[in-house]
Amino acid sequence: MARIELKDINVTFSLRKTTKVTLKEYLLKGLFLTSVNPVVAIHALNDLSLTLVDGERLGVIGHNGAGKTTMLKMLAGVYAPNSGTRIVEGNICSLFDISVGFEGEANGWDNINYRGYLQGETPRSLKKKRQEIADFCELGDFLNIPVRYYSAGMLVRLAFAIATATEPEVLLVDEVLSVGDLAFIQKAKERMRQMMRKSSLMVCVSHDLASVKEFCTRCIWMEHGRVKMDGTPDEVVAAYVASIAPIANPTPLAS
Amino acid sequence: MFQHLKAIWKYRYFWLSLVKMDLVTRYRRSVLGIGWSLLTPLAMTGIFCVVFSTLNGSSWRDYAQQTLAALAVWEFLRNTLVSGCKSFLQNEAYIRLSPLPYGIYPLRTVMGNSIHFLITLCVLVALVAVLGSVYVQPTIWIVPPAILMAMLFGWGIATVAAFATTYFHDVSHLIEVSAQAFFFLTPIIYPPSLLYNQGLGWLVEVNPVYVFIEIVREPLVSGTIPSWDRYAYAGGLMASSVGLGFGAIGWLQKRVVYQL
Numbered sequence: 001m002a003r004i005e006l007k008d009i010n011v012t013f014s015l016r017k018t019t020k021v022t023l024k025e026y027l028l029k030g031l032f033l034t035s036v037n038p039v040v041a042i043h044a045l046n047d048l049s050l051t052l053v054d055g056e057r058l059g060v061i062g063h064n065g066a067g068k069t070t071m072l073k074m075l076a077g078v079y080a081p082n083s084g085t086r087i088v089e090g091n092i093c094s095l096f097d098i099s100v101g102f103e104g105e106a107n108g109w110d111n112i113n114y115r116g117y118l119q120g121e122t123p124r125s126l127k128k129k130r131q132e133i134a135d136f137c138e139l140g141d142f143l144n145i146p147v148r149y150y151s152a153g154m155l156v157r158l159a160f161a162i163a164t165a166t167e168p169e170v171l172l173v174d175e176v177l178s179v180g181d182l183a184f185i186q187k188a189k190e191r192m193r194q195m196m197r198k199s200s201l202m203v204c205v206s207h208d209l210a211s212v213k214e215f216c217t218r219c220i221w222m223e224h225g226r227v228k229m230d231g232t233p234d235e236v237v238a239a240y241v242a243s244i245a246p247i248a249n250p251t252p253l254a255s
Numbered sequence: 256m257f258q259h260l261k262a263i264w265k266y267r268y269f270w271l272s273l274v275k276m277d278l279v280t281r282y283r284r285s286v287l288g289i290g291w292s293l294l295t296p297l298a299m300t301g302i303f304c305v306v307f308s309t310l311n312g313s314s315w316r317d318y319a320q321q322t323l324a325a326l327a328v329w330e331f332l333r334n335t336l337v338s339g340c341k342s343f344l345q346n347e348a349y350i351r352l353s354p355l356p357y358g359i360y361p362l363r364t365v366m367g368n369s370i371h372f373l374i375t376l377c378v379l380v381a382l383v384a385v386l387g388s389v390y391v392q393p394t395i396w397i398v399p400p401a402i403l404m405a406m407l408f409g410w411g412i413a414t415v416a417a418f419a420t421t422y423f424h425d426v427s428h429l430i431e432v433s434a435q436a437f438f439f440l441t442p443i444i445y446p447p448s449l450l451y452n453q454g455l456g457w458l459v460e461v462n463p464v465y466v467f468i469e470i471v472r473e474p475l476v477s478g479t480i481p482s483w484d485r486y487a488y489a490g491g492l493m494a495s496s497v498g499l500g501f502g503a504i505g506w507l508q509k510r511v512v513y514q515l
Contacts, residue, residue, distance in 0.1 A: 013513060077354035080509035094353070101348035103273070105280040110272070117269035118353055 339413025
């Protein structure tokens with residue numbers, strides 16, 4: 001039984017304009033120097049509350065910087081909220097930043113192992129899946145060379161194949177379908193459909209409004225770390241498109 | 256803490272396979288490969304032998320064994336700290352990807368260095384057999400617990416240093432410079448009697464590196480077992496280092512990701 005419950009979640013990033021704070025500045029703080037490098041607080045999520053129950057497929061749309069990806073990472077447990085309660089039940093599979101975190105010097109097969117173990121597999125459970133992953137990503141002999149020689153598309157193929165080989169209860173997806181070549185996108189979409197049937201809960205961040213309508217049962221529109229609108233995909237997407245229509249459909253220039 | 260240990264155990268295949276990979280890739284393009292691990296401490300010992308053994312009067316055979324043993328422990332602890340302090344920065348991609356227990360990343364460094372440490376100790380055992388009065392000292396059985404203690408101590412300091420370095424990047428440079436100074440404060444290339452004669456014996460006694468050198472070197476090279484209060488001191492250092500490590504994890508694990 002999977003469940004997500006968020007109550008008044010706040011996530012704030014404290015960033016510095018230039019670099020990290022130095023030890024010198026930390027020790028001398030307030031003595032006689034004023035900071036040349038003040039902290040800039042970025043409120044990524046603002047009193048976010050959300051409840052998702054078994055079987056729901058949530059689409060998340062909004063402008064860049066609206067807090068969508070931060071929300072996914074917070075759901076995955078990477079960012080702990082500054083305040084508020086986060087309850088996520090069920091084992092999580094996250095499909096974001098999938099092409100980072102590869103060991104460049106190791107070959108494809110070894111990276112399948114590392115990623116698999118990272119997702120909580122054991123050598124026994126992974127043994128069966130290795131061939132399946134290799135078949136799905138269609139990389140063939142490329143799996144025998146170090147991944148630092150891979151092209152971006154090849155890396156994404158491998159990453160996607162590994163990440164989707166598990167059977168999660170909670171699936172967190174961030175813009176993974178917009179990569180790879182056309183044939184692979186088709187295949188990936190089919191795989192996603194299968195996974196969504198198997199997983200009991202999904203949260204999907206996407207700028208591809210058509211696929212949000214296709215895949216999701218519910219949709220939220222985020223702005224400045226808040227939920228601006230919550231409803232069925234059709235109505236939320238329609239409202240979102242309407243809000244940006246003046247920019248999206250500029251009046252034709254007079255000839 | 257118990258939860259954290261359970262999580263580290265759960266992901267054992269992950270970090271163990273990374274340790275294995277580090278080992279393979281470290282020497283991937285060199286001709287000697289892991290032979291460099293054997294050769295480096297031997298060469299260092301050779302150099303110190305040539306330069307210093309005439310100065311302190313003891314025979315070079317003895318000096319070589321004593322110095323290699325001390326160097327092995329020193330290099331292990333130094334490298335663990337120097338590379339361990341960057342372990343969160345280097346594993347940033349994994350940290351951002353998945354909420355793994357933080358203890359894994361220093362552990363990856365410690366395990367990698369431990370393997371080189373053990374290789375050096377094997378060389379040392381061979382050197383004792385060749386140069387020493389007996390093939391194997393009968394007290395060798397007490398060395399493995401000492402090695403384990405040194406590894407746990409190393410994990411603790413590496414974990415604390417990793418958190419400190421993530422917050423203040425200067426720490427990694429501070430550690431390197433301090434390690435250089437500490438090398439000369441520790442009786443590695445000179446006998447501890449040198450400091451005792453100067454009335455600085457307390458420096459030897461409180462030195463956290465020297466106590467680990469003692470409990471590894473004496474049973475392995477001299478065939479004597481250090482007094483139990485030395486073991487108690489080493490155990491105390493180990494316990495407080497591990498305690499600090501877990502304390503730092505408990506205190507900062509939810510916040511450190513914002514500093515990366």
